[in-house]
Amino acid sequence: MTRSSLLVLAFALAFAVAILASARRHRTEERHTLAWLLVCAAIAALAIWRPAIDLLARAMGIYYAPSALFFLSLAAVLWIVFRLSLDVARQKEQLRTLAQEVAILTVEREPAATFEHERESA
Amino acid sequence: MGETRPLAVLLAYEEEAAIGRTVEELRRELPEAALLVVDDGSSDRTAAAARAAGARVARHPFNLGVAAAEATGLRYALRHGHPAVVRMDGDGQHDPKSARELLGAVERGAELAVGSRFLEREGFQSSAARRAGNALLARIVSSLCGQSVTDPTSGLRAFGGRAIPFFAERFPHDYPEPESLVWAHRAGLCVEEIPVQMRPRLAGRSSLTPWKSGYYMVKVTLALGLELARGRSRA
Ligand SMILES: Nc1nc2c(ncn2[C@@H]2O[C@H](COP(=O)(O)OP(=O)(O)OP(=O)(O)O)[C@@H](O)[C@H]2O)c(=O)[nH]1
Ligand SMILES: [Mg+2]
Numbered sequence: 001m002t003r004s005s006l007l008v009l010a011f012a013l014a015f016a017v018a019i020l021a022s023a024r025r026h027r028t029e030e031r032h033t034l035a036w037l038l039v040c041a042a043i044a045a046l047a048i049w050r051p052a053i054d055l056l057a058r059a060m061g062i063y064y065a066p067s068a069l070f071f072l073s074l075a076a077v078l079w080i081v082f083r084l085s086l087d088v089a090r091q092k093e094q095l096r097t098l099a100q101e102v103a104i105l106t107v108e109r110e111p112a113a114t115f116e117h118e119r120e121s122a
Numbered sequence: 123m124g125e126t127r128p129l130a131v132l133l134a135y136e137e138e139a140a141i142g143r144t145v146e147e148l149r150r151e152l153p154e155a156a157l158l159v160v161d162d163g164s165s166d167r168t169a170a171a172a173r174a175a176g177a178r179v180a181r182h183p184f185n186l187g188v189a190a191a192e193a194t195g196l197r198y199a200l201r202h203g204h205p206a207v208v209r210m211d212g213d214g215q216h217d218p219k220s221a222r223e224l225l226g227a228v229e230r231g232a233e234l235a236v237g238s239r240f241l242e243r244e245g246f247q248s249s250a251a252r253r254a255g256n257a258l259l260a261r262i263v264s265s266l267c268g269q270s271v272t273d274p275t276s277g278l279r280a281f282g283g284r285a286i287p288f289f290a291e292r293f294p295h296d297y298p299e300p301e302s303l304v305w306a307h308r309a310g311l312c313v314e315e316i317p318v319q320m321r322p323r324l325a326g327r328s329s330l331t332p333w334k335s336g337y338y339m340v341k342v343t344l345a346l347g348l349e350l351a352r353g354r355s356r357a
Contacts, residue, residue: 099190
C-alpha cells in the first residue's frame, strides 16, 4: 500500500472515530451519523482500491480521473450544505413561533393593575 | 375571552423616545380599543416606557422582524377573542383617527383594510426615492392582485374576519406588507384601501437607511416574483 493510500485511510479512520465519539455523546442525530459514516466508508474504499477512481471516471466519461473525484465530492458537499440550510430555516421558524408564544404568555402574567387602569380610561 | 373591543397593536423596536407619547395619544384618542405594544426585542427601554404609559406589552425575547411582530399581535387577538385588530407604528406616525376609519371598514365587512397615503395624496408623503419605490411596488402588486393597490408598503392596516387567523398563522419573511397583500388576494380575503394621512415620526430614528431601502426593494421584488411563479404553477 502506498504512503498516500495510508494517509487517506488514516484520515477516513480519524473522521469515523470523531463521528462515533460525537454520536456516543448524543451530539448528532442517527441519520446524520449514518450519512457521515457512509462518506468515511467511501473515502476508505477509494483509498484501498485505487483503480476504482479510474473505473468511475471512465464510466462518467471523464478523461482526467481526479476531476471525477472532485466532481463527486463537491456534489456531495453541496448536497449536505443544502440540506443543512433547509434544517436551519426550519429551526428558525420553530424558534420564531416559540418566541412569539413566550411573548404572548408573559403579557398574561403581568400584574392586573395595568388592565384595570386601561378599563377605567375606556 | 368575551372580548368585544378591537385591539390596537403597536409595533415598536428601539422606540423608547416615542412609544410613551404614542401610547398616551392612542389611549386618549382611541379609547374604544384595547392596546398591545409588541416590543421586538429592543435593547433600549421601549417595553418599560410603554408599560409606564399604560399599555400591555408582549416582548419578543429577541428581534424577530416586523412580520413576526404583526403575527404576534394577531395571535394575541385570536387568543383573547378580539374581533378586529389594527396594526400601527410605535413612532406616532399613524393617526388614531385613521385607525378608527380602518376599524370602521372592517366592521363593514373588509377583512384587510389598508391605510393608503396616496389615494388622496395628503399628509406626510415620505421621501421622493421611497415614493418612487412605492410606486413601482404598487404596479407589481396591483397586477398580481388584479385590483388597484396604491400603497403596498403601508404598515397602517386593520384585520378582521378570516384575515386574523390567516395572518396569525403565516407571514412573509422580513418585510411583509406587499407580499401579504398578494397572499390576501390569493386567499380570497376582502381587501380594501382607505385614504389616510400619515405624519412624520414623533421622535427617535428611522430604522430604514438608504442601504436598507435598496435591499428592501430587491428583496420584495424577488418575493413578488416568487409569488408570480407560485400563482402560475397553481393555475
Ligand atoms: N417589530 C419590529 N418593528 C420594527 C422593527 N424595526 C422597526 N420597527 C417598527 O416599525 C415601525 C416603522 O419603522 P420606521 O423605522 O419608523 O420605518 P418607516 O415608518 O417606514 O420610516 P420613517 O418614515 O422614516 O419613519 C416603527 O413603529 C418601528 O418601531 C423591527 O425590527 N421589528
Ligand atoms: Mg416610521
